[in-house]
Amino acid sequence: MIAFNHILLFGVGLIGGSLSLALRKSGYTGKITGIDRNEASLARARELGLIDEMARSTADAVGEADLILLAAPVAQTAPLLASIRPWLREDVLITDVGSTKSDVVAAAYRELGDRVGCFIPAHPIAGREVNGPDAAIDDLFAGKKLVITPLPENTGKDIEKVAMMWMQCDAVIHFLSPQDHDNVFAMVSHLPHLLSYALVDQVARHPNAGLMFQYAASGFRDFTRIAGSSPEMWRDISIANKTQLLQELDSYLAELELLRGMLASDDAAGVEAVYANAQQARLNWITTIEAAEKQGGTS
Amino acid sequence: MIAFNHILLFGVGLIGGSLSLALRKSGYTGKITGIDRNEASLARARELGLIDEMARSTADAVGEADLILLAAPVAQTAPLLASIRPWLREDVLITDVGSTKSDVVAAAYRELGDRVGCFIPAHPIAGREVNGPDAAIDDLFAGKKLVITPLPENTGKDIEKVAMMWMQCDAVIHFLSPQDHDNVFAMVSHLPHLLSYALVDQVARHPNAGLMFQYAASGFRDFTRIAGSSPEMWRDISIANKTQLLQELDSYLAELELLRGMLASDDAAGVEAVYANAQQARLNWITTIEAAEKQGGTS
Numbered sequence: 001m002i003a004f005n006h007i008l009l010f011g012v013g014l015i016g017g018s019l020s021l022a023l024r025k026s027g028y029t030g031k032i033t034g035i036d037r038n039e040a041s042l043a044r045a046r047e048l049g050l051i052d053e054m055a056r057s058t059a060d061a062v063g064e065a066d067l068i069l070l071a072a073p074v075a076q077t078a079p080l081l082a083s084i085r086p087w088l089r090e091d092v093l094i095t096d097v098g099s100t101k102s103d104v105v106a107a108a109y110r111e112l113g114d115r116v117g118c119f120i121p122a123h124p125i126a127g128r129e130v131n132g133p134d135a136a137i138d139d140l141f142a143g144k145k146l147v148i149t150p151l152p153e154n155t156g157k158d159i160e161k162v163a164m165m166w167m168q169c170d171a172v173i174h175f176l177s178p179q180d181h182d183n184v185f186a187m188v189s190h191l192p193h194l195l196s197y198a199l200v201d202q203v204a205r206h207p208n209a210g211l212m213f214q215y216a217a218s219g220f221r222d223f224t225r226i227a228g229s230s231p232e233m234w235r236d237i238s239i240a241n242k243t244q245l246l247q248e249l250d251s252y253l254a255e256l257e258l259l260r261g262m263l264a265s266d267d268a269a270g271v272e273a274v275y276a277n278a279q280q281a282r283l284n285w286i287t288t289i290e291a292a293e294k295q296g297g298t299s
Numbered sequence: 300m301i302a303f304n305h306i307l308l309f310g311v312g313l314i315g316g317s318l319s320l321a322l323r324k325s326g327y328t329g330k331i332t333g334i335d336r337n338e339a340s341l342a343r344a345r346e347l348g349l350i351d352e353m354a355r356s357t358a359d360a361v362g363e364a365d366l367i368l369l370a371a372p373v374a375q376t377a378p379l380l381a382s383i384r385p386w387l388r389e390d391v392l393i394t395d396v397g398s399t400k401s402d403v404v405a406a407a408y409r410e411l412g413d414r415v416g417c418f419i420p421a422h423p424i425a426g427r428e429v430n431g432p433d434a435a436i437d438d439l440f441a442g443k444k445l446v447i448t449p450l451p452e453n454t455g456k457d458i459e460k461v462a463m464m465w466m467q468c469d470a471v472i473h474f475l476s477p478q479d480h481d482n483v484f485a486m487v488s489h490l491p492h493l494l495s496y497a498l499v500d501q502v503a504r505h506p507n508a509g510l511m512f513q514y515a516a517s518g519f520r521d522f523t524r525i526a527g528s529s530p531e532m533w534r535d536i537s538i539a540n541k542t543q544l545l546q547e548l549d550s551y552l553a554e555l556e557l558l559r560g561m562l563a564s565d566d567a568a569g570v571e572a573v574y575a576n577a578q579q580a581r582l583n584w585i586t587t588i589e590a591a592e593k594q595g596g597t598s
Contacts (some may be wrong), residue, residue, distance in 0.1 A: 038306065075567075125516045130333045139361035145514065155300060178509070187502060188515040192382075192522040197577040198554045202547075204580035211479065215444065216487040217424045222521040223491040227581050231574035235567055245535045248501075251557055255497045260548055263541045268534050275530035278496040282526050285512045289470060 002168055003161040004093075005030040008055070008065035010080055012036045012045035015097045016071035016245060017136025020050045025098040025138045028060045033061050037072075045133040062087035067165070070096040075236040077104050081111035081119075094299035095120045099233075101149045101178035101186060103240040117153035120162045121178065122146060123185075124171060129228035139170070143293065147170035173181070186244035191252060193234050194245070196227040212238060301467055302460040303392075304329040305341055307354070307364035310345035311335045313427060314396045315370035316435025319349045321468035324437045334362050353372060361386035366464070369395040374535040380410035380418075387414060393421045394461045400448045400477035400486060402539040407450070416452035418462045420477065421445060421547040422484075427587035428527035440467070442592065445470035448477040462469050490551060492533050493544070495526040526540075581589075 009016040012034040020032050034051035035043040035058065040134030045051050062068065062084045070080055077098060080114045084094075093132075101121050108119040126144040128135055163173045176184070183185065186206050203212050206295040238245055262270040301322065308315040311333040319331050333350035334357065335341040344350050354360030361367065361383045369379055376397060383393075393411075400420050403597045406416040425443040426433055445465040447456055462472045475483070502511050537544055561569040 019368065073501075125514065127518070144516070147514070155380050155542070183507060184511050184514050186505075187505065188511050188519045192519055194558060195498065195555075197574045198551065198558060199491060199494065200577035201573050202551055202554050202579050204485065204576055207485075208482060211488050212483050213580075213587070214515065215424065215473075215483045219426070219525045219584075220436070220487045220491055222524045223495060224487060224577075224581055225521045226518045227574075228585075229578070230593060231571050231578050234574055235571040238562060238570055239565060239567050242565070246559065246562055249555065249562075251501055252497065253555060253559075255501050256494075256548065256552060256555075259493060259497060259553075263545055263548075265535060266538060266541070268538050270536040271537055272530050274500050275496045275526075275533055277503055278499035278523075278526045279528070281508075281512075282499050282523055285515065286520075286527075287507075288512070299330045 001047045001072055002026075002028050002030070002165050004067040006062050006065050007032045007067045007069060009034045009051065009069050009071055010036075010084075011043055011071035012050055013071065013132050014135040014140070015124065015126075015128070017045055017050040017133045018068065018126075018138065018140035019046070019069065019071070019097075021136055021138035022141055024170040027293065028168070031071060033065065035061060041133055045235050046082070048133055048136070050133055058083055059087045062092075063089065065089070068092060070094070070098070070222065073230075073233045074098040074100050074104060074238040074240050078107035078111055080128055081107060085111060085113075085115070088118070090194045093118050093120060093158055094293075097122065098240075099123060099189065099237045099251055100240040101181045105149065107256065116151060116276050118158070119154070120154055121149045121151065122158055122162060123149070123181065126171075127229070131233075141166065141172040141252065142227045144171055145174050147150055147174045147176050147181055149176055149181050177264070179230070182241050182244050186241055189246045190237055190245050191232075191248045193226050194231065194238060194249065195223050195252070197231075197234070200224050200227045301325075301327050301462065302402055305364050306331045306366045306368060307360050308368050308370055309383075310349065310370035311340055312370065312431050313367065313429070313434040314423065314425075315438070315490045316344060316347070316432045317425075317437065317439035318351040318368065318370070318396075318468065320435055320437035322464070323389070323515070325467040327467070327591060332364065333355040334360060337509055340432055340587050347432055349432055349435055350481065357472050358386045361391075362388065364388070364540065365391055366461075367391060367393045369393070369397070372529075372532045372535040373397040373399050373403060373539050375503055377406035377410055381408060384410060384414070384429075384528055386414075387417070391421060392417050392457055392460060394421050396421065396423055397539075398488065398536045399539040400480045404448065404450065404477045415450060416454070417457070417535055419458055420448045420450065421461060421465070425465075426528070428524050430529045430532075440465065441469040444471045444473050446475050446480055447481050448475055450465070466534065473554070481540050481543050486547045489533075489536055489540055489544050490547045491529065492525050493537060493548065494551070495523050496530075499526045577580055 032051050032056050033053050034045050036056040042054050124146045125141050331350050332354050333344050334354045377478050407415050423445045424440050
């Protein structure tokens with residue numbers, strides 16, 4: 001069951017709002033308070049029933065909460081932690097949903113000092129390309145991974161409390177180090193986002209943009225779905241994880257230069273070998289994923 | 300109505316097979332014969348009812364057909380045209396479904412000579428990331444664009460016959476020059492395929508490939524859906540349209556270098572501007588597309 005009685009959400013958009021809906025669906029009867037720098041979003045979240053009340057002040061809301069969840073773009077982690085630090089209860093736990101972890105962990109050490117043990121860094125591998133309270137859905141996390149990157153200062157019991165909350169939302173708990181987390185997601189998430197944004201930007205700035213958008217079809221639509229994501233959120237992620245992201249971007253640039261050379265020299269066999277390796281690897285991946293999903297999402 | 304009585308399909312995979320199913324669904328009662336270099340595919344197409352009969356020989360089959368449809372990878376266009384040239388009926392029309400048009404048109408002039416007027420170059424903007432006769436579906440072309448890139452030697456009446464056949468499959472007819480076609484599709488289709496293949500290949504060759512595939516999620520799945528496509532088909536397209544593809548690839552490399560510099564110098568505002576421009580352009584595109592779909596796909 002859920003160990004918390006009063007949850008405070010910093011950020012009531014897609015992720016914070018979906019967590020709230022999922023918790024209610026699972027039978028959570030405690031209080032959920034919200035804070036958001038966007039007052040219209042906050043009011044809308046109240047209207048939609050994502051939160052029971054809008055916080056009167058940070059001091060009051062933090063002083064009452066036994067779980068604080070940071071669900072704002074990752075660059076706000078440090079200022080948010082600094083702003084809540086003076087009002088934390090003795091028994092509070094703090095967790096987050098940031099798509100990067102090394103920078104979030106560094107911010108936690110810097111801002112929370114001797115209270116860092118109450119911060120359990122986490123990242124739900126779930127999202128949609130739409131944002132805000134109206135995008136929240138109650139099954140966003142169902143069957144999806146929730147990665148916890150624990151600190152040495154965390155107790156097993158506290159980690160379990162946060163894990164249990166996410167398990168109530170039908171998420172599947174995984175553990176990684178912050179560094180492994182950031183390596184992996186630079187490659188399979190942060191780089192694809194950058195590449196997708198870059199392609200749409202190129203089309204939009206093209207002299208023939210109108211004609212091109214007219215003939216763009218389902219392949220383009222899927223390739224660029226993630227370019228519909230929040231620019232601010234992905235700006236923060238790109239900058240926060242830039243060391244890993246630049247490393248994978250450089251590998252990708254080298255891969256493109258290789259393909260460029262093959263095309264320029266009519267090396268059809270070379271081009272086909274790259275394409276075929278990718279096709280086979282993706283097929284293996286999809287097959288593995290589908291097998292895991294049939295087993296109920298455990299892994 | 301459909302002006303043809305005997306259609307010969309060169310290639311009985313996804314596109315050829317789906318055309319056959321769509322024609323039958325629309326009430327076409329003429330004959331459909333198939334030829335495929337892959338004998339197993341040809342037998343399977345017969346088994347699935349995609350074709351009425353397997354051609355006994357190219358000479359016989361071509362001599363009987365009043366419409367010949369080339370639905371094989373584009374590099375086979377020239378050899379196929381050369382092989383059918385001696386057996387063409389006086390009243391035959393030939394059309395194709397190739398994703399590139401300048402090279403196909405050049406092959407038609409070269410191989411058909413004074414008979415080039417019977418060749419109507421076309422490209423249905425529809426596909427799936429699965430291939431072969433078993434992937435064929437009867438609504439693949441419904442609401443999708445069919446681009447015809449007519450030759451000066453084509454008569455309006457012949458173009459109309461081919462267009463009518465596709466309209467029976469609920470496709471929406473468009474006209475472009477071969478050059479405009481290849482410019483547009485290099486950007487919105489051929490480049491995204493190359494980029495998607497390149498990304499999966501990079502992950503597959505990564506020292507951490509296992510961990511990375513484990514955490515790849517829905518964003519990665521959509522971005523790489525087109526990397527599930529036929530490597531041979533996309534090798535041929537990439538090489539056939541390499542001049543346009545290299546031009547757009549070079550622009551894309553420049554765009555990535557720009558973003559690389561912004562990341563390296565922590566230019567968060569610069570990164571956000573690119574992402575925001577892409578997000579807005581994609582939103583405008585989706586909105587326009589959805590409005591057009593509500594109007595019944597006319598454009």
